[in-house]
Amino acid sequence: MRLCKAFSAINVIVLLLAAEWVYGAPSRQLTDVTGPLPIGQWFKNKTTQAVSKASKEFYDNIFSGSFPSPEWGGWWKSDAIYGTIGTISYDATGKVTGFTIDAFISNDTYAYAGVLTQTTGTNSHFQTAPNVAGQSAEVMFNTRLTASFADAGLGGTQYSNIRAVNYDELAWYCTSSSEPPQHVLPTDGDYRVPTWRFGDIAVGASAYRELQFALYSPAAPGSQFYLWLHDAYNNWWDVLANRTKSLKISKYPDSLFQDNGTAWPAESASNCSDVSVFYDLKSYLAVERGSKTPFDHYWWNGLPATPNEMLQMKATAGQTEPVKVYSVTLKASGTGNDQTDITSIRVVLDANQNGIVDPGEALLGSGTYPTDDGTRTIAFSSPYTIAAGASAHFIVAYVMSIGLAEASTYELSVTAVDARSAVSGDPVMVWGLELASCTKTVLGQAPTKVTIGQAKLLPAGTLVMLENESLIGQGCYGTELFIEEQDRSAGIRVVIAEPAEAGYGEPDVSIGDVITVVGWIEGPGDAEARIRMPGIVRTTGRNVLRPIGMNNRWSGGASFGLQEGVIDVFNDPSGSPPLLPTPAFGLSSIGMLVRAWGTVTYSDDTQIWIDDGSSLWDGTIHPQTQIPVLGICVTIPSEWTQPIPAVGSYVGVTGIMRCRYQSGVQSGSELPIVRWLQPREPNEISILRTPSG
Numbered sequence: 001m002r003l004c005k006a007f008s009a010i011n012v013i014v015l016l017l018a019a020e021w022v023y024g025a026p027s028r029q030l031t032d033v034t035g036p037l038p039i040g041q042w043f044k045n046k047t048t049q050a051v052s053k054a055s056k057e058f059y060d061n062i063f064s065g066s067f068p069s070p071e072w073g074g075w076w077k078s079d080a081i082y083g084t085i086g087t088i089s090y091d092a093t094g095k096v097t098g099f100t101i102d103a104f105i106s107n108d109t110y111a112y113a114g115v116l117t118q119t120t121g122t123n124s125h126f127q128t129a130p131n132v133a134g135q136s137a138e139v140m141f142n143t144r145l146t147a148s149f150a151d152a153g154l155g156g157t158q159y160s161n162i163r164a165v166n167y168d169e170l171a172w173y174c175t176s177s178s179e180p181p182q183h184v185l186p187t188d189g190d191y192r193v194p195t196w197r198f199g200d201i202a203v204g205a206s207a208y209r210e211l212q213f214a215l216y217s218p219a220a221p222g223s224q225f226y227l228w229l230h231d232a233y234n235n236w237w238d239v240l241a242n243r244t245k246s247l248k249i250s251k252y253p254d255s256l257f258q259d260n261g262t263a264w265p266a267e268s269a270s271n272c273s274d275v276s277v278f279y280d281l282k283s284y285l286a287v288e289r290g291s292k293t294p295f296d297h298y299w300w301n302g303l304p305a306t307p308n309e310m311l312q313m314k315a316t317a318g319q320t321e322p323v324k325v326y327s328v329t330l331k332a333s334g335t336g337n338d339q340t341d342i343t344s345i346r347v348v349l350d351a352n353q354n355g356i357v358d359p360g361e362a363l364l365g366s367g368t369y370p371t372d373d374g375t376r377t378i379a380f381s382s383p384y385t386i387a388a389g390a391s392a393h394f395i396v397a398y399v400m401s402i403g404l405a406e407a408s409t410y411e412l413s414v415t416a417v418d419a420r421s422a423v424s425g426d427p428v429m430v431w432g433l434e435l436a437s438c439t440k441t442v443l444g445q446a447p448t449k450v451t452i453g454q455a456k457l458l459p460a461g462t463l464v465m466l467e468n469e470s471l472i473g474q475g476c477y478g479t480e481l482f483i484e485e486q487d488r489s490a491g492i493r494v495v496i497a498e499p500a501e502a503g504y505g506e507p508d509v510s511i512g513d514v515i516t517v518v519g520w521i522e523g524p525g526d527a528e529a530r531i532r533m534p535g536i537v538r539t540t541g542r543n544v545l546r547p548i549g550m551n552n553r554w555s556g557g558a559s560f561g562l563q564e565g566v567i568d569v570f571n572d573p574s575g576s577p578p579l580l581p582t583p584a585f586g587l588s589s590i591g592m593l594v595r596a597w598g599t600v601t602y603s604d605d606t607q608i609w610i611d612d613g614s615s616l617w618d619g620t621i622h623p624q625t626q627i628p629v630l631g632i633c634v635t636i637p638s639e640w641t642q643p644i645p646a647v648g649s650y651v652g653v654t655g656i657m658r659c660r661y662q663s664g665v666q667s668g669s670e671l672p673i674v675r676w677l678q679p680r681e682p683n684e685i686s687i688l689r690t691p692s693g
Helices: 003-017 224-234 452-456
Strands: 027-029 041-045 051-054 056-058 081-090 096-106 112-116 132-135 140-147 162-164 169-174 189-201 206-219 275-280 284-289 297-300 308-317 323-333 342-349 363-367 375-386 391-400 409-421 429-431 440-443 463-474 480-484 491-495 513-522 530-532 536-542 567-570 581-583 593-603 607-611 617-621 628-630 632-635 650-661 673-678 685-689
Touching: 027 132, 041 189, 051 140, 051 275, 056 140, 081 206, 081 224, 081 275, 096 140, 096 189, 096 224, 140 169, 140 206, 189 206, 206 224, 284 323, 284 409, 308 323, 308 375, 308 409, 323 342, 323 391, 342 375, 375 391, 375 409, 391 409, 409 429, 452 463, 452 491, 480 513, 491 513, 491 650, 567 617, 593 628, 607 628, 607 650, 617 632, 617 673
Parallel strands: 284 429, 297 440, 491 530, 632 673
Antiparallel strands: 027 056, 041 051, 041 169, 056 275, 081 096, 096 206, 112 132, 140 189, 140 275, 162 206, 169 189, 284 308, 308 391, 323 375, 323 409, 342 363, 342 391, 363 375, 409 440, 463 480, 463 513, 480 491, 513 530, 513 536, 567 581, 593 607, 593 650, 607 632, 617 628, 650 673, 650 685
């Protein structure tokens, strides 16, 4: 296989998995075919002679850029069925004797409830099909590709100069109005079209086979096929196509041609196809990490011996029939001793899908690990049935022992799920394994339960627990949160670096959630006192706090414990060094949700300054007039699209009261700390009066 373009296709699909499925290559239910005996596409195994049939056909239509579109293609467009010439073989005289095709099939099936217009299909043996009606994102089981441009080398009639070499099956092709099993050989047709099996292809995945061919009559240099084959090789032409106008194996024998990415390539010659792709539908179970899987978190000796969540697993049954789950198999890892440190593994049905083991939720099974880093299959007390097309959520939780060694870590992965058809009892395919849990780390001491205000008075590095705090803001990419006491007495910034670095994404919380966090109190370093922690311990309710209104001078406040105070003004506004700051006074409101008002004194692309008459000065100098800019700085994210309030406007702003070092001003040997206001949403900046009144 030539690596460059072939493997680039595999790389691209990884990126596509992160996108939301909107459209994709269509597939056709072959029972929709009208005409003689619409019973699917039939195949015979080359070795065993066993006969089977497929129920669906898959296509590689292009996408025109609008939805819906007559082309109805998907993410892969015409490359959903894709093949390039991999190698060319020659004899001693330079004639071509054979070649290979690197063939890929990429499953970009998708969910769509409507009718796909202009997808009617026909073939040359008296069958037609209507527009495709309705689509599902589904696993393609027993996927097959048929090459209607190639002969199978069976003797007798030679259908093409191209002979397939390494095929697995032969596909039925009608020469009359009859299909298996009512056919009469050889008058009605025969198993004659070379077919390759590509296995099972999950949604968003690709499968590869090398297709090998020989020529009955070698192609001499300068001949039409010789020149075409070398053009295809040198230019990386896609030589495999199957559009929706082609129904089943539309024509045999057919021609090998370039799929040039147009809507209906070579339509007049071969109904837009030189191959066909078929697959089956089966029961299956797709598993994935649930959105409420906990973040990495801490455990400490003395916590109650209750289930502590490690993983939420979402399991979705295929569309065809219900699935029963009998057990899950877990593999332990981490530095702790899983055999002695974990007294019980529990698998619980997460009935309300919140990722927490709540009272009354059904215990499906339990067990222990036989060894450290061991494997345990947790058998359910009775199989759990998931309806066709439905999902269920399961929680894997640990009950921890006591006396655990400091810094011990615990992790697990789901390596297998025993799932069977609820109709036949046969095992079904399980997609999406393995699933990794969060990481639990043991702390050597229990955290001190304190309020936010109390935390700021403790020495830096103290491990604290802040219970039942209201979430008032979230920073970029989920790496920081802002929490406030429910009595609105204090607020603080929470830095969450480790979960984001571990790839767990943003915390699944929203403003107004009541949360409990554990972490270390840290002092100045970036001007703000903060809590550093690896994740949210628990969400316990909702309480949306209202901002506290305050004038400019009372905002920010004086020093309080680890939180240094801000400055109001400098005593030498002329800018002559040294600039001596005047400290602010009053209660510290850094980290709290506040509402402030003022006239806009200056603005740029991402900031405005507002002054309510307090005449605060944070050291900013107007770039044109070179005079001090008075007021509190309000940051406006560049992605917000609303107009920035004009200078002279009177505005009200709700946001998180924050502070920072003013890098443009040196006060003695230290940089001064100044206040700034961070609104959370565009509608938190209200224009109360324009400059014109």
